[in-house]
Amino acid sequence: MEGKETRDVGFFKFLSEEERAEFARVVEHTIFEPGEILIEEGGEPAGLLVLMSGQVEVNKRVPGRSDRLLAVLEPANGRAIVGERGLLSDSEASATVRAKGTVEAVKVPRERFRAMIRGGHPVAYKLAYHIARILAERVARLDEEVVEIAREIERRGETDLDAFRDKLLTEWTI
Amino acid sequence: MQETYLEGLPLFKDLTSEERAELEALFEPVSFETGEAIFEEGGPEEHLYVLTSGTVEVYKEVFPDRWYRLAIVEAPAVVGEIGLVSEPPAVATVTAKEPVEARCLPDKIFLEKLDAGSEAAYKVAYEIGRTLAERMAHTNECIAKVVAQFEESEPKRDFDVFRDKLMQEWSF
Numbered sequence: 001m002e003g004k005e006t007r008d009v010g011f012f013k014f015l016s017e018e019e020r021a022e023f024a025r026v027v028e029h030t031i032f033e034p035g036e037i038l039i040e041e042g043g044e045p046a047g048l049l050v051l052m053s054g055q056v057e058v059n060k061r062v063p064g065r066s067d068r069l070l071a072v073l074e075p076a077n078g079r080a081i082v083g084e085r086g087l088l089s090d091s092e093a094s095a096t097v098r099a100k101g102t103v104e105a106v107k108v109p110r111e112r113f114r115a116m117i118r119g120g121h122p123v124a125y126k127l128a129y130h131i132a133r134i135l136a137e138r139v140a141r142l143d144e145e146v147v148e149i150a151r152e153i154e155r156r157g158e159t160d161l162d163a164f165r166d167k168l169l170t171e172w173t174i
Numbered sequence: 175m176q177e178t179y180l181e182g183l184p185l186f187k188d189l190t191s192e193e194r195a196e197l198e199a200l201f202e203p204v205s206f207e208t209g210e211a212i213f214e215e216g217g218p219e220e221h222l223y224v225l226t227s228g229t230v231e232v233y234k235e236v237f238p239d240r241w242y243r244l245a246i247v248e249a250p251a252v253v254g255e256i257g258l259v260s261e262p263p264a265v266a267t268v269t270a271k272e273p274v275e276a277r278c279l280p281d282k283i284f285l286e287k288l289d290a291g292s293e294a295a296y297k298v299a300y301e302i303g304r305t306l307a308e309r310m311a312h313t314n315e316c317i318a319k320v321v322a323q324f325e326e327s328e329p330k331r332d333f334d335v336f337r338d339k340l341m342q343e344w345s346f
Contacts, residue, residue: 060318062322063322085307085310085311086307087307088300088303088304088306088307089304089307089308089310089311090308091307091308091311091312094311094314094315094318117300120293122291122293122296125293125296125297125299125300126296128296128299128300128303129259129288129296129299129300129303131303131307132259132299132300132302132303132306133259133260135303135306135307135310136256136259136260136306137260138310139256139306139309139310139313140260140265142310142313142317143265144265146317147234147236150236150237151236151237154237
C-alpha cells in the first residue's frame, strides 16, 4: 500500500506524517468479497482492520440456536475498526465479522505488529497506546452497562433473578 | 541504594533494569492508614500506585449506599494503571484494608515521558493495553455465559434493551 493512502486513513490521524509513511510499509490494503470472513470466532486474532468502505456483520455463535447478530458496522456510522482487541490480546476472537457487501479495509497484521513491538518501533507502541485508550473507554462503558443491568434487576425485585445479578457481579473483573 | 520495587510486577516485566531504574526515579513514597481511600469512585484517578506492603480493597457502589467488594489486592501489586490510558473518573473505590506502603507516580509525569518517546513508558502503555484486551476477552466470555443463562429464564422481555446494549459494547 502506498504511503499516500495510509495518510488518508482517518484512524491513523494520531500519527505524524513520517510515522504514517512507516506504517504504510506494514499495512495491507485488502478487499473482501460479500460473505467473506474478516475475523472468525474461535480463530487466531488476525490483526487490526480499519474499514474504508462497505458494511460488515458481527455474529456470535449461540449454542443450540442460530447465530446472533450483534451489530452491523460501517465507517460512515463511526465504528470503523474491528480486531483491535486481537492486536494486543492472545485470546481467540469472540465473534465472527463477515463482509455484507464488498468491503475495503486496511489491515495491520498481528504478527507484523508484534515484530515491530519486539523491534522497539515507537510507531507500533503509539498504535498500542491509542488502542489501549479505546479499550479503556469501552471497558468503562461496558462496566457501567453491567451495573445498570444489576440496578434494573434490583428495581424489579424479581427474586428469581437474584442469582443472575449475583453472577454478573461475581464474574465482573476490575 | 538502588530500588527494585518494580521488578517482578507483570506491568513492568518487559523493561530492562535501566528502564526500570528510569521509572523508579519518578515515583514518590506514600503511605495510607487502615480505611483510608486511595481512589474514590467518581473522583479523580491521577496516580499510579505500586503497593510495596499491605492490602487494599476495591469497592463499587452498585446500589445507593450499597457497596460490593470487587477485589482484595495484596502487595506487591499495581493499582490505578488504567488511569494512565483513560480520562474518566475512577470507576471504583480503593481503600487500605491495613496500613499500606506504596510508591506513587502522577499520570502527568508518565504521559510526559510517553510524549518524549521514552521506551520504558511505551512498554508500560503496551502492557496496559494487553491487560485491557485480556480483560475485555474475559468480560466478553462472562457476559456471553450470563446472557445465555438469562435467555433461558423467564421473564426476560423487559431486559432485551439492556442485553442489546451490552452486546454492542463488545470488543472483538
